[in-house]
Amino acid sequence: MNRIFHLLTVFIFILNTSVFGIGTQFLSIPSTALELAVGINPVLDGGSFSNPASLILDKPNPDLFFSHGSWLAGVTGSTIRFSRGFTYGTGGFQIRYAGLNDLEFRTSRPTDNPQAEFGAYGVSFGGFYNQILGNTRYGLAMQAVSFQIYNESSKGYAVDFGLARTFGKNFTFGASLLNMGSMSQLSNKSPSLPLRVLGGVCYRFFQKDWGNKIFLSAENSSLVSGTIFRIGNEFSWKQLVIQTGSQFSQEVTTVSGGFGFRLGIYRFQYGVQVGSQNLGISQMLDISVTLP
Numbered sequence: 001m002n003r004i005f006h007l008l009t010v011f012i013f014i015l016n017t018s019v020f021g022i023g024t025q026f027l028s029i030p031s032t033a034l035e036l037a038v039g040i041n042p043v044l045d046g047g048s049f050s051n052p053a054s055l056i057l058d059k060p061n062p063d064l065f066f067s068h069g070s071w072l073a074g075v076t077g078s079t080i081r082f083s084r085g086f087t088y089g090t091g092g093f094q095i096r097y098a099g100l101n102d103l104e105f106r107t108s109r110p111t112d113n114p115q116a117e118f119g120a121y122g123v124s125f126g127g128f129y130n131q132i133l134g135n136t137r138y139g140l141a142m143q144a145v146s147f148q149i150y151n152e153s154s155k156g157y158a159v160d161f162g163l164a165r166t167f168g169k170n171f172t173f174g175a176s177l178l179n180m181g182s183m184s185q186l187s188n189k190s191p192s193l194p195l196r197v198l199g200g201v202c203y204r205f206f207q208k209d210w211g212n213k214i215f216l217s218a219e220n221s222s223l224v225s226g227t228i229f230r231i232g233n234e235f236s237w238k239q240l241v242i243q244t245g246s247q248f249s250q251e252v253t254t255v256s257g258g259f260g261f262r263l264g265i266y267r268f269q270y271g272v273q274v275g276s277q278n279l280g281i282s283q284m285l286d287i288s289v290t291l292p
Contacts, residue, residue, distance in 0.1 A: 023147060025223060026098035026122035027158065027179055028194045030271075031079045032067045033284035037258025037271030038232035039245035041200040041217040042174035043164055046267075046288070049079070049094070050198055051176040052128045053139030053162035056092075060085040062291040069284030072277070075100045077284075089131030094143075096124045122147035124158070136165040139176075145183065145193070154191055156183035172202045195222040200230075210237045215245075226250040239263075243271070252277050265290040 031049040042051030062084040083092035099121035126143025162176035200217030215232040232245035258271035269286035
């Protein structure tokens with residue numbers, strides 16, 4: 001019964017944000033454990049999906065990245081990204097998936113069994129490239145977008161732009177414009193992509209064995225009322241990092257945290273988030289491998 005109640009709550013939330021099922025809103029949820037732990041910010045190192053211009057590789061070697069976790073009320077998500085350095089920049093491809101299973105179709109007439117059981121999912125696949133011009137890194141990403149609920153589906157495309165610039169050794173600024181595109185009709189209506197505008201800063205300071213980063217960001221989305229503010233912190237000591245974060249908007253407040261570490265060519269990151277909407281705990285795990 002609790003499961004059904006949570007699913008109904010999610011559906012009400014989804015319908016109120018003008019999307020269907022998983023809908024295009026899956027393009028707005030955190031795609032990595034780092035984004036979940038410290039908060040979505042266009043200046044996150046390691047490759048933020050909220051800015052195609054963010055720094056991904058600290059070495060020229062190719063990098064293979066996996067992420068998997070659970071979002072609100074049983075929604076699961078996965079991300080795969082391959083990145084490599086080129087002569088003048090960094091590029092690669094990425095796949096994102098979010099799905100919700102065990103949904104039931106019932107009429108107003110009470111019955112023991114549902115008329116149908118189904119799932120809902122959203123998928124995006126595309127490529128990205130960024131390059132430094134002068135003192136600024138610029139990035140572009142293009143992706144095909146598809147989602148389905150019951151026997152209805154919609155397909156389209158989205159384009160992302162971003163930039164990032166470091167001032168001195170301690171201060172970085174980033175900005176991005178995400179999800180410019182369109183979708184095909186679903187139930188006689190074309191779903192809206194969550195057009196997002198983000199800006200963020202990072203201040204960092206380091207000593208011999210430890211360092212600290214402070215993150216601040218703001219976001220405006222076409223599917224969310226008001227501005228979303230985020231603040232985060234990342235403390236590092238040798239190969240270990242510990243993150244905390246908070247998010248504030250008109251309707252929801254969240255707190256988050258996580259930790260990560262490096263073992264040779266492998267990097268691991270865990271993130272967790274709890275929100276005031278009482279729809280569960282979000283958790284994600286990232287694994288990154290530096291290839292020869």
